[in-house]
Amino acid sequence: MQTFKPLAGVRVLSFELAFSLPSGTRALHDMGADVVRVSPPERSQDRYISVIDGVFHGKRCISIDLTTESGRDIACRLADQADVVCSNFRPHVLGKYGLDADTLRRQRPELICLQVSGYGTPGPWSEYPAFGPSTEAAGGLTWLMAPQGERPARLGTGVFSDQLSGRHSALAVVAALRKRQESGRGATIDHSMTAAISHLIGIPLTRAGLTGEVPDYRPNRDSRYVPQGIYPARGTDEWIAISTQSDAAWHALAELIGLDPALSKADRQAAHDAIDAALARWTAGFDKDELTERLQSLGVAAAPVRTVRDSNSDPQFAARGALQMVRHRRPKLGHDAHPHPPLPWRIVGRNRRRVTDYRHTGQDNRAVMRDWLAMDDAAVTALERSGALTKAPPLELAERPASALRDADFASKAGLE
Structure with missing residues (x-):
């Protein structure tokens, strides 16, 4: 190829x-x-x-x-x-x-x-x-x-x-x-x-130009998608992102958690805090990856909230070849290579250019x-x-190398071996 x-x-x-x-x-x-x-x-x-x-x-x-x-x-x-x-x-x-x-x-x-x-x-x-x-x-x-x-x-x-x-x-x-x-x-x-x-x-900039008002940032909220937010999952500091982008998605989600699927978007917007609380109680009992699969199968947009360390061994990354190992010449790092993402897009049927080492x-x-x-x-x-x-x-590097944070089986998880 x-x-x-x-x-x-x-x-x-x-x-x-x-x-x-x-x-x-x-x-x-x-x-x-x-x-x-x-x-x-x-x-x-x-x-x-x-x-x-x-x-x-x-x-x-x-x-x-x-x-x-x-x-x-x-x-x-x-x-x-x-x-x-x-x-x-x-x-x-x-x-x-x-x-x-x-x-x-x-x-x-x-x-x-x-x-x-x-x-x-x-x-x-x-x-x-x-x-x-x-x-x-x-x-x-x-x-x-x-x-x-x-x-x-x-x-x-x-x-x-x-x-x-x-x-x-x-x-x-x-x-x-x-x-x-x-x-x-x-x-x-x-x-x-x-x-x-x-x-x-561009969108808030245009709105400000049309209305003269500066929109406030509302974390996890969007007037189009209700409910939407980051919710706790089972475990310590584990989270899942959920965005209900259609009435059909709301119906599927509401039936799962025991809420009224007939609520209109306006009703859901008004009750967003209460819906969030109910949803958070429900999601807290599930593994974030398993729950993501379940919600996605029902047409509800969901994703596990990953740390950077998690992302390095994500199976989707591995499937797309989204990480490449880069060699370096820094013996004191304790590792002779580190993962690095190439361009996020690829031409189907062609190899990406291999990432090469850093030149001092x-x-x-x-x-x-x-x-x-x-x-x-x-x-x-x-x-x-x-x-x-x-x-x-x-020069000796001034920051702790990322290799010190890796799991022993990092390379195999990331599809790099």
Whole structure:
């Protein structure tokens, strides 16, 4: 069976930090692109397993000191060989080194440039520094996610903003590559992390624009689906999610728990608290997985509430090949590989590209200079000695490895053996 690599042959040069852009270039890599991550000399992100596992796997890594003239020259020469040049610094940063989109595309109109920033350009906030949680706050998500009576809202982890921005950015690059096939011209893509959040919350945003009212977040409640919520299951801290999305589903559920199946949606909405209490008493006597199967067989949407650890050995994940083992070179982790999810979609009849290991700062200096610039080892050595290119051994990780939390039979449960 062939491996699905639609972006094979596409070269991506990415000046990236943190999660937003790296999650997008990770998707480009998983679709076959040769993604070269340009790391700053201080290699600060080599230390964190959350970054390594989450967004840096598979990409080749070089380290360039852009404050040196020879470093800037190397970066510009690499950009000349790239199909796509990406950055998630503030918009002005690469311009200091002659690597901004206007300069690069003036020389090569076929180049695609992607700039990911907190607020996008133009606008009064264009140069403001940003991180995932701050863009979620500015975009309106943080307020919506704070339950009524729990103001001020609390900052989240930034996972929505970072992951959405990455996925939208990857989609934009693929669209620009497709258009270039027709026109021969590239594009400059400007992506706002805050706008990605607005895109996510389009329904409440539209309602606020129509009514002038800011909707309150109501955990587990939805005006369309009654009842809906998270209910206790048998055991300690075990839960099941149930959403009754039609009158037929309500009839089936009501007959199971001894409530009136003839209640209308309006009646159920008015009695939601009482229904929740009755439902919780009933679900508490059942195993969450067994109850999920029973409810699903009756047409009631239900799912066990899984921990991340549970999800790693979920049989549905295993059936779809939704986890791959990634090798790493960190002997002190106590394990030589860890599970990692590839792209969540697949082309039926094709293999996904295998997830490859994380490359630490400067590890691929020689390979990339050879492949992209036809540079020999002596020239690379000279650049490393001058400080234009840097190379460093792996740092000891600063976080507890996920392998320490695994069951002994984890790999077999996850379908990885």
